[in-house]
Amino acid sequence: MENVVEFNNVTKRFKDFSVKNIDLQVKRGFVHGFIGANGAGKSTMIKMIMNLLKPDAGEVSVFGMDYKTHEKAIKERIGFVYDGNVFFENLNLKDIKRIVSPAYKHWDNALFSQYVEQFELPLNKSIKKFSKGMQMKASLAIALSHHAELIIMDEPTAGLDPIFRRELLGVLQELMLDGNRTIFFSTHITTDLNRIADYIAFINRGELVFNNSIHDITENYALVKGRTELLDRDTEKAFMHINRLSTGFEALTKKVNDVENTFGDSVVIEPATLEDIMFHLKGGVQHV
Numbered sequence: 307m308e309n310v311v312e313f314n315n316v317t318k319r320f321k322d323f324s325v326k327n328i329d330l331q332v333k334r335g336f337v338h339g340f341i342g343a344n345g346a347g348k349s350t351m352i353k354m355i356m357n358l359l360k361p362d363a364g365e366v367s368v369f370g371m372d373y374k375t376h377e378k379a380i381k382e383r384i385g386f387v388y389d390g391n392v393f394f395e396n397l398n399l400k401d402i403k404r405i406v407s408p409a410y411k412h413w414d415n416a417l418f419s420q421y422v423e424q425f426e427l428p429l430n431k432s433i434k435k436f437s438k439g440m441q442m443k444a445s446l447a448i449a450l451s452h453h454a455e456l457i458i459m460d461e462p463t464a465g466l467d468p469i470f471r472r473e474l475l476g477v478l479q480e481l482m483l484d485g486n487r488t489i490f491f492s493t494h495i496t497t498d499l500n501r502i503a504d505y506i507a508f509i510n511r512g513e514l515v516f517n518n519s520i521h522d523i524t525e526n527y528a529l530v531k532g533r534t535e536l537l538d539r540d541t542e543k544a545f546m547h548i549n550r551l552s553t554g555f556e557a558l559t560k561k562v563n564d565v566e567n568t569f570g571d572s573v574v575i576e577p578a579t580l581e582d583i584m585f586h587l588k589g590g591v592q593h594v
């Protein structure tokens with residue numbers, strides 16, 4: 307299966323934070339969700355995909371090409387949507403189209419008009435007077451109008467009302483019918499991922515914890531609930547993280563068989579949601 311984005315042992319260091327030794331593959335033809343707590347490194351990674359930041363070590367390639375030699379060819383095939391992507395805020399959409407369209411070989415005026423109509427966007431109103439949702443729609447309309455093969459979005463649904471969020475997910479799903487497109491987007495709204503994502507990459511404190519299919523994640527992780535007295539130094543080894551509550555414990559495991567053998571019917575084992583996994587792994591893994 308072809309990778310449209312590859313990180314090979316990528317490190318980016320800031321003064322107080324680093325993204326470390328990342329190996330990430332983004333497969334063509336799928337929707338990839340990118341999750342992690344505030345400050346985990348998602349935007350940093352996305353900026354490296356877009357060549358807005360350069361790695362200190364390792365390599366990022368997009369469509370099998372390197373930014374050093376093929377920046378234009380790569381950017382031509384990417385649609386980038388992010389919060390605050392309104393670089394021409396005093397202009398209206400008609401002017402933006404005039405400025406942006408010549409930059410793309412595959413710009414499609416009819417498609418742009420179609421999205422403007424579908425998203426009910428005014429052409430003559432200056433972008434700075436758009437609501438947050440309208441700005442996101444405008445950004446998306448531009449990103450989609452040059453037949454981008456790879457859509458990269460940094461928190462595209464943040465701050466959008468539930469109705470438009472669902473509409474947006476519908477638009478993205480339609481885009482995927484093409485079969486050749488790839489979407490990679492960061493989000494804090496895990497229900498959006500359950501709706502449309504095929505793969506989830508999870509970054510925690512600058513380290514990639516996993517990049518797996520939703521199916522594998524659901525199969526691999528489980529949430530275990532039981533009485534705190536069941537825990538001791540040995541039994542705890544079955545868990546990656548334990549949350550002790552006054553009513554009992556709740557723990558994350560990847561060793562469901564071990565848990566069943568150790569605890570039998572004395573615990574409840576449930577499927578772990580993405581939120582459960584993020585919550586439990588946020589503080590780091592205690593046992594693997």
Ligand SMILES: Nc1ncnc2c1ncn2[C@@H]1O[C@H](COP(=O)(O)OP(=O)(O)OP(=O)(O)O)[C@@H](O)[C@H]1O
Pocket residue numbers: 320321322323342343344345346347348349350351
């Ligand atoms: N240019 C920079 N200089 C120094 N530190 C930076 C820079 N850009 C990001 N950081 C730091 O890197 C860390 C990760 O930031 P990043 O924006 O990648 O996180 P994020 O996962 O996108 O977070 P959020 O979900 O809150 O948007 C933060 O601690 C941030 O302060």
